[in-house]
Amino acid sequence: MRLETFFPYRLAVVAEAFSRQLVDVYGRGYGLTREEWRLLFLLEDAGALDSHRLSQRTSLDKVQVSRAAARLEGKGLIEREVLGADRRKRNYAITPAGRDLFQAAFGNVRLRADEILNAMTDEERAALEQGVAALDRAIARVTEPATGHGTSFPRPDRYQDS
Numbered sequence: 524m525r526l527e528t529f530f531p532y533r534l535a536v537v538a539e540a541f542s543r544q545l546v547d548v549y550g551r552g553y554g555l556t557r558e559e560w561r562l563l564f565l566l567e568d569a570g571a572l573d574s575h576r577l578s579q580r581t582s583l584d585k586v587q588v589s590r591a592a593a594r595l596e597g598k599g600l601i602e603r604e605v606l607g608a609d610r611r612k613r614n615y616a617i618t619p620a621g622r623d624l625f626q627a628a629f630g631n632v633r634l635r636a637d638e639i640l641n642a643m644t645d646e647e648r649a650a651l652e653q654g655v656a657a658l659d660r661a662i663a664r665v666t667e668p669a670t671g672h673g674t675s676f677p678r679p680d681r682y683q684d685s
Contacts, residue, residue, distance in 0.1 A: 541639065548635050553628040554598075558583055558591035560628075563617065566601060567625045571616035573606060600624060 526532050542557070549555045555563065561581045565572060572580070577588050592615055595601040600621030606612040617625070640648060666673035 541636075544635055544639060545632050548632045549628045552631060553624060555624075555628065556591065556594070558587050559595050559600075562588065562591050562595060562615070563600060563621060563625050564629075566615055566617040567622055567629075571614055574613045574615070577615060595621065 546557055546560075549560050550557075561583060562577065565577060565580055569576075574585065574588060574592075577583075577592075578585050581588070583591070592601060592603055592613070596603050600618055602616050602618055603613045604616075606614050643651065662673075666675070668675045
């Protein structure tokens with residue numbers, strides 16, 4: 524078997540290529556890393572989240588969250604506060620400057636994403652969206668981290684009401 528024909532590899536390569544197109548927009552244009560973008564995106568939506576919920580809602584681990592948050596705080600885009608006696612637990616909130624930067628960047632990121640997605644036919648786009656949703660459901664059906672069968676992963680539909 525050739526690596527280039529192995530579905531998981533192909534999926535990862537295409538997802539990375541799409542992601543890099545967006546990283547180019549918010550990275551070069553707005554000085555944000557991929558990790559910073561993810562945190563800012565979540566905080567813009569939620570307003571504030573604690574460190575545990577941030578880690579749950581993204582594929583970043585706690586160290587990545589902490590480092591990205593420190594950089595964002597240094598840029599004045601978020602605020603962090605220690606929660607209680609455990610200094611490892613923190614609450615994160617987006618600042619007005621963070622919200623302004625996110626809104627400016629998001630408009631351009633959305634334009635680039637739409638440019639790529641609109642290069643597909645309506646049927647191709649619908650098939651892609653159905654395929655991504657089906658793959659997400661399939662992973663959830665066969666994953667049981669508590670029993671050692673697979674690892675936990677962020678699921679977007681889990682957090683819509685949060």
